Amino acid sequence: MPERQRPPAAPAHGTPPTARPRQRTLRLSLILPFVSLIALLTGGLGVMWYWSGSRTATDLSRHLMQEMVERMVQAVGAHLHNSGAMLQAVYPEGLAAGPDIREDLASLRTRLWAATSLSGRMGDYVHYGNVAGQNIGLLRLTPTQAELRMKTRAQEPRTYYRLDGIDARARAVSTEATVFDPRTRPWFKAARQAATDVWTPVYIDFNARDLVMTRARRVPGPDGQAQGVVATDLFLNALQRFVDELPMVPGGQAMLLEPDGAVIAISGAANMRPGSDGRPERVHAAGSANTLLRESHAALRDAVSQGAAGRRANLVIEAGGDKVQVAWQRITDSAGLNWLAVVALPHKDMLAGVRRDLLLLGALGLLVLGFALAIGLHIFGGVARDMRTLTHAMRRMGAGDMDAPIRLQRGDEIGELARNFRAMRQSLFTDPLTGVSNRGALNHLLARLTQESAVDGQLVPFALVFIDLNRFKPLNDRWGHDNGDRALREIAQRLRAQLRAGDALARLGGDEFVVVAQGVGDDDQALQLMEALRLAIGAPLRTLKGEAAGRTLSVGAAIGHALFPRDGENPSDLLRCADEAMYRDKPVDEER
Template sequence: MQRLFILPFIFLMVCLACTIGWFLYRAGNDATEVLARNALMEVMGRVGQAIDRQTLSARESLRVVAPDPIPPLEIGGKPVLIPFPTDRRLLEERLWIANSLFEDPSYVYFGGVDGSFTGLRQESANVYMFSTRDGQGGKNYVYYLNGPGTEMKLRAVQEYEPRDRPWYTRAVERKRETWSPVFTDFRLKFLGLTLSKPVYAESGQLLGVATSSIGLRHLTTFLQTLPLGSNGVAFVTEMGGEMIASSANEALYKPTTGSEFERLNASRSTSATVQQAFMAVQEYLKTNKPVPGQLVLLASPAGNNQIAVAFRLHHDDAGIDWLAISAAPRSDFLGSVTGGVYQTLLLGLVAVCLTFVIGFVLLRWVLRDIRMLTLAAKSIGNGEPFPKLNIDRSDEIGQLAQSFQEMERNLRTDRLTNVLNRDSLIAQIEFRRRNASEANPLHFALLFIDLDRFKAVNDQFGHDEGDRVLISVASQLQRALRRDDTVARFGGDEFVVYLHGVSDEEIAKSIAEKIRHSINKPIPGRDGHEYQIDASVGVALFPQDGLDVETLLRVADSRMFDQKRMHRILAY
């Protein structure tokens, strides 16, 4: 009888222990999936910002050489055309200004309809290449110099007809800004990209084509600095898979014959993770049409050989169609959970062997803590307020809880200024949109703020002083807002302010002007210096200017650049 009693009791304890293990595995597996998703979302947000910065440098340099028409102040009015200089000296001044806008200078040049050509590129520190060609039948003269007004030394005389070049003919055919295909610069040995724009006189007559050419090597350098884990990758490709940038340590092109190069395709990458991720994206695109700017997270079934994949299509009307992809093996995230799961399972087995009651209490205790971690991780991904974790433990689960809280701070706030970051602001706005209703409609305004004269502080006094300015600006913005309003740093010297309940454009503009005045106050710096900066602010209203956050940001960004161009014109 005693044996008959012991055997069912042992069987019951084994079943209970297996149940504990199964629940622990399921909870750990759920937490792993959420961790993978949020980590990839953070990486993709940074990659998107890097791509935007890279293409923005070409676009803004080009707009200095050939500015867009100024929008009319009144509805129905005509845009104001900024005359293109016919004097070569004035054109050269614009080229020098355009070349100095960004830390990574671009090659800016202009080909005239008469066959003339003027170009400027920074080869290295204080070394510039200046090219010039007269009209029909002239030679192209290449000079080297150390800066504006310095002695020019002739280096080469070339046969060069700009009107036959692809950058010229494509822009003339399309009659608008046009990106070139990604190319390999055979002389400087890096991938590059060119943005060209036809220039017209006020009469509509074609004057020529202005162009800004940029290198893409800094995009790879940025990807290699991302916190991707031991086996994670991030890369950017064209739609066909031709690699543009990659965090994997591999050459993106190789020489074939002469000055020709063969680009690396993601399907032939030396990284198995890159190959798997690209194949997963291609399978998705066979049955789904990608939406530009939309982040897509692909399913990650359980298994040691499976990977978590996220991608986004970057598109603009000038001709860019790039896939930004991030991926990591699921095991990279599982390792942070399984240790705590196995240790807790062992404790559960010991407790069950002691008494049935202790085992049951332990089961509830373990599941409660892991479930709290899972719900907390899901709340981060959904943009909801982060719940308080009342987990006071010193084991791996306690460490994981601390990691969750640290991850929440890293995911939602900018580390330098301690305000929200881009993805966190967008997630919070989307959370408010989902919870709005006809009985409780949502109205808000977005202010896109870009600092003027900030680059001068960085260049003259160093990045530490530039960081001091950014921290001060973030603090001023927080003090200027109400409790329901929010400020976020979007990267570099750009901030976005969310104004809750603001539906009137004039009110939003008055708040924007108030913010601009608060930023315009002198900022104390090192050694008694004071920095005087300004800001350009663009306003967009929901739902008047757009029904989604990306549209509102584009509208506010465009209006901000219109104001920035006006500031530059007034400064001249």
């Protein structure tokens, strides 16, 4: 595959010849018009650069803000994804609940253990209460330990038991001082009357000092009437940490909000504050001293209540006398979730780098006026050339070409602006663990490859190879997450070593990778590449540490491929086809 051609270098600027005057007065009369012309040209260029640079910076910032909103939506989806499956694991569709939990206690306890194993997070809590006032719940403490909370009579308090394994004997630890009646709880009342899953409003867990919400589902009895409710409590501190770690431009803010303006997560601030009684209370947009939070929610209030699920948009609002760019997307699900992902950035902060560089350009113009004309022209020409290079690259990035090169090696503010944009793009489109491309970069690449073919009318073939590692989960569980991370990094480096210039490697998440091999147009070429990748993956791992070091450990892979345009002419069809081919390649009894 031929490498991309580099853009031709800009022509060097020559220095106009000047005649050597005989008298100083003549020299001054010749230099002064040039100085005036240089000053005029410098001012005109500054105006043109500011207009072009500010427009490009605004377009690119808007694009990156929307990408950041999409990352927040994906994080919410990933965090909430297992909640429905956990309820389904306790009471699968069609499984009726009896009137007394003691009749099915052993099986129910096993299903609760299985449900809390789905997400892999410690601290997951799944519980069931019935119309008789009985209650049983399981809190996962470690992979092999759990706390069982149970009461079999409505009028008695719950007893806490210690479990050291899924089949271990329960050991009583303590008994609650008060009587817990599930029938009085909001999640029980709401789910008992609902035909589908429901989310409770977000509330504060005062013991954990964290925001929590509960997903609940009605469980029918043999007669089809509601016999009880199964529920799981979901802590939201992971979303606060995720939003707080987003790479925000100074002055900007990312937030997850409820329709009434209650904050779920917000960057650079807390989602709770001390109340008048010293207990934590939630932060609300209305009346908040945070101008971005207050004004963004006020502008989006109607969109939250009227917009369709998944709706997204960009708009400009006034906040504190300044214009603010806002990117947002509504997040909903079948259980009644209704949140808003928002990124807000004041225009003055968005254009801070452009204005700073404009001052630098003016300073360079003054330097030209103070020094010799030849030196001034050389410096100005270099600045203008670098700014044109940066502006051109920024425009290409704003148009969706995230591979646009920024070949600037400067130590001043212009270089800082280039490095900031380069670092922001790197953060958004690179997998932080393995250093390869992430899902967002893959989506951009596939969209560009398919769109370019559609525009040119010439379909340029490529192969999309979907890789899912086998035996990775046992390795991760037995030898630790650090060794699991080392294995993923080593596998990524091996895969990258098998690729040609112009091919791309991306990690979708977990142990899934995707290779895009441009110019591969038939199955024989794709299978040859897949075999090379399979051999590279299957070699013994060399980077493991601790007890795993020195052992002959390896992983396998299930690999499938799709060809463009034969198997699809858009990214979603190609990914689906390759994913299905991968699953056909996975042995039925292969351990993940």
